[in-house]
Amino acid sequence: MLIAHRDETICALSSGALPCGVAVIRISGPKSRFVIETICRKLPEPRKASVRRLCDPANGEALDQAVVLWLPGPHTVTGEDMAELQVHGSRAVVAAVLRVVLRLHGVRMAEAGEFTRRAYDNGRMDLTEVEGFADLLAAETEAQRRQALRQAEGGLGRRLSDWRARLIRARAWIEAELDFTEEADIPDGVAERTWAEIAALAAEMQAELTASRVSERIRRGVVVAVLGPPNAGKSSLVNALAQRDVAIVSPEAGTTRDALEVDLDLGGVPVRLIDTAGLREAAGLIEAEGIRRALARAETADLVLWLRPANGDGGPLPTLEASTPVWEIVSRADEAAPAIDSDSFRISVRSGEGLEALIERLAGFAGGAAGNAEIGLMTRERHFQSVARAIGWMRDAVRGADIPIELRGELLRRAGDEIGRITGAIGTDDLLDVIFREFCVGK
Ligand SMILES: Nc1nc2c(ncn2[C@@H]2O[C@H](COP(=O)(O)OP(=O)(O)OP(=O)(O)O)[C@@H](O)[C@H]2O)c(=O)[nH]1
Ligand SMILES: [Mg+2]
Numbered sequence: 001m002l003i004a005h006r007d008e009t010i011c012a013l014s015s016g017a018l019p020c021g022v023a024v025i026r027i028s029g030p031k032s033r034f035v036i037e038t039i040c041r042k043l044p045e046p047r048k049a050s051v052r053r054l055c056d057p058a059n060g061e062a063l064d065q066a067v068v069l070w071l072p073g074p075h076t077v078t079g080e081d082m083a084e085l086q087v088h089g090s091r092a093v094v095a096a097v098l099r100v101v102l103r104l105h106g107v108r109m110a111e112a113g114e115f116t117r118r119a120y121d122n123g124r125m126d127l128t129e130v131e132g133f134a135d136l137l138a139a140e141t142e143a144q145r146r147q148a149l150r151q152a153e154g155g156l157g158r159r160l161s162d163w164r165a166r167l168i169r170a171r172a173w174i175e176a177e178l179d180f181t182e183e184a185d186i187p188d189g190v191a192e193r194t195w196a197e198i199a200a201l202a203a204e205m206q207a208e209l210t211a212s213r214v215s216e217r218i219r220r221g222v223v224v225a226v227l228g229p230p231n232a233g234k235s236s237l238v239n240a241l242a243q244r245d246v247a248i249v250s251p252e253a254g255t256t257r258d259a260l261e262v263d264l265d266l267g268g269v270p271v272r273l274i275d276t277a278g279l280r281e282a283a284g285l286i287e288a289e290g291i292r293r294a295l296a297r298a299e300t301a302d303l304v305l306w307l308r309p310a311n312g313d314g315g316p317l318p319t320l321e322a323s324t325p326v327w328e329i330v331s332r333a334d335e336a337a338p339a340i341d342s343d344s345f346r347i348s349v350r351s352g353e354g355l356e357a358l359i360e361r362l363a364g365f366a367g368g369a370a371g372n373a374e375i376g377l378m379t380r381e382r383h384f385q386s387v388a389r390a391i392g393w394m395r396d397a398v399r400g401a402d403i404p405i406e407l408r409g410e411l412l413r414r415a416g417d418e419i420g421r422i423t424g425a426i427g428t429d430d431l432l433d434v435i436f437r438e439f440c441v442g443k
Pocket of ligand 2: 234249
C-alpha cells in the first residue's frame with residue numbers, strides 16, 4: 001500500500017526504456033532544491049531550462065551534461081518542489097545519476113504511481129483526473145487519447161462537482177423548509193420547484209450515463225465476432241482485416257477450433273475481432289467445445305458477422321440469446337454469381353471484393369461513437385455504479401411525497417455523497433490503492 005510520507009523526497013526515471021536519446025529523471029519533495037544544488041552546484045532560475053554539468057559531490061567526478069529544471073512548488077504537477085534532469089539516455093548515465101541522487105539523505109526511490117499519488121494528496125488532481133491520466137498513458141487509438149485527455153483535464157470532475165453542488169443546494173432548501181415550516185419563512189412553491197429541479201437533474205444524469213456507455217465501448221474496444229459454417233472463410237477474413245496471418249486457413253472443414261482474438265484500429269476506434277470455430281452439427285469433441293465457445297463469444301460481442309459462402313447454403317443463423325446485432329455477409333463471392341435481385345452484402349478475400357466497404361461499415365459501427373461530440377464523460381464501472389445509485393435515490397426522494405421529509409433529505413444527502421465518492425471529495429481510502437495500482441514507477 002502506498003503511504004504518503006510528505007517529508008520524503010522521491011526520485012525515479014520517468015521516461016521509457018533505455019537506451020534512448022534523452023532520459024528524464026524526476027525528483028519531487030522538500031529536498032529537490034538540495035539535490036540540484038548538490039549535483040549541479042548552482043541552482044538554475046525557476047522553470048527555465050538550463051544546461052548543467054552533473055557531478056558526484058563525493059569526489060567531484062563529472063556524471064553527465066544535462067538539461068536541468070528547478071520547479072519550486074506548489075504550482076507543479078505533484079504540488080511539491082520538483083526537479084527534472086534530462087540526461088543522456090544510456091543505462092550507465094541513468095544508473096550513475098540515480099546512484100548519486102539516492103545517496104543523498106532524505107531521498108529515496110519513488111514507488112509505482114507515487115508522483116501521481118502526491119498530486120492527488122496535494123489536491124492537484126481529483127480521482128477522475130488520475131484515472132484519465134492513467135488512460136492517457138495507456139491510450140493506443142485516437143478515440144482513446146481524446147477521451148482520456150478530456151478526463152485528465154478535469155472534464156468529468158467538473159461535471160460531477162456541478163451535480164453535487166446542485167444536490168447540496170437542493171437539500172439545503174428542503175432542510176430549510178423542514179426547519180421553518182411552522183414559521184412559514186419559506187416562500188410558497190419553493191419545495192415544488194426544488195423537487196422539479198432534482199427530477200430534471202436526475203434526467204440529466206441518466207442521459208450522461210447512457211452516453212457514457214458509448215465511452216466505455218471506446219475504452220474497451222468494440223467486440224466483433226465472426227461466425228459461420230466451416231470453410232466459410234472466417235479465418236481468411238480475419239487475416240485480411242488484421243493484414244497478417246493470425247489464424248490458420250485451410251480447405252479442411254473445422255480448421256479453427258478455438259476462439260482467436262485480434263485487436264485492430266479501425267477509424268481510430270479499437271476493435272477486437274474474434275475468429276471462431278465453424279458451426280456445424282457433426283463435430284468431434286474438441287471442435288464441439290470450439291463451437292460452444294464461438295456461440296458464447298457471440299453472445300457477449302457487440303456485433304456478429306455471419307458469413308455464408310456464396311456456393312453453399314451455410315445452414316441456419318444461430319439464435320443468440322442476447323440482442324447482438326448480426327450482419328449477414330455472403331463470403332467467397334468470387335466463386336458464385338449473386339442470385340438475381342439479391343441485395344446481400346458480398347465479400348471475397350480472394351478478389352478483394354467488398355472488403356473496403358466492409359471495413360468502412362465496421363469503422364462506422366465502431367466509431368459512430370467516437371466521432372460523436374456527445375460522448376459521455378464517465379469511463380469506469382465505478383462511475384456508472386455510483387451515478388446509477390445516486391439517480392435511484394434521487395428518484396425515490398422525488399417520488400416519496402408520502403415519506404417523511406427528513407428521509408427524503410437523507411436520500412439526497414446519500415446521492416450527493418455517492419457523487420462525491422467518484423472524485424474523491426468524499427473519503428474513499430479503499431479505492432485509492434485500486435486506482436493507483438495501474439501506474440508504474442516514474443508516473
Ligand atoms: N475462392 C475463395 N476461397 C476462399 C475465400 N476465402 C477463403 N477461401 C478458402 O476457403 C477455405 C477455408 O477458409 P478458412 O478461412 O480456413 O475458413 P474458415 O471459415 O475459417 O473455416 P473453419 O475454421 O474450418 O471453420 C480455404 O481454402 C480458403 O483459401 C474467398 O474469398 N474466395
Ligand atoms: Mg477458421
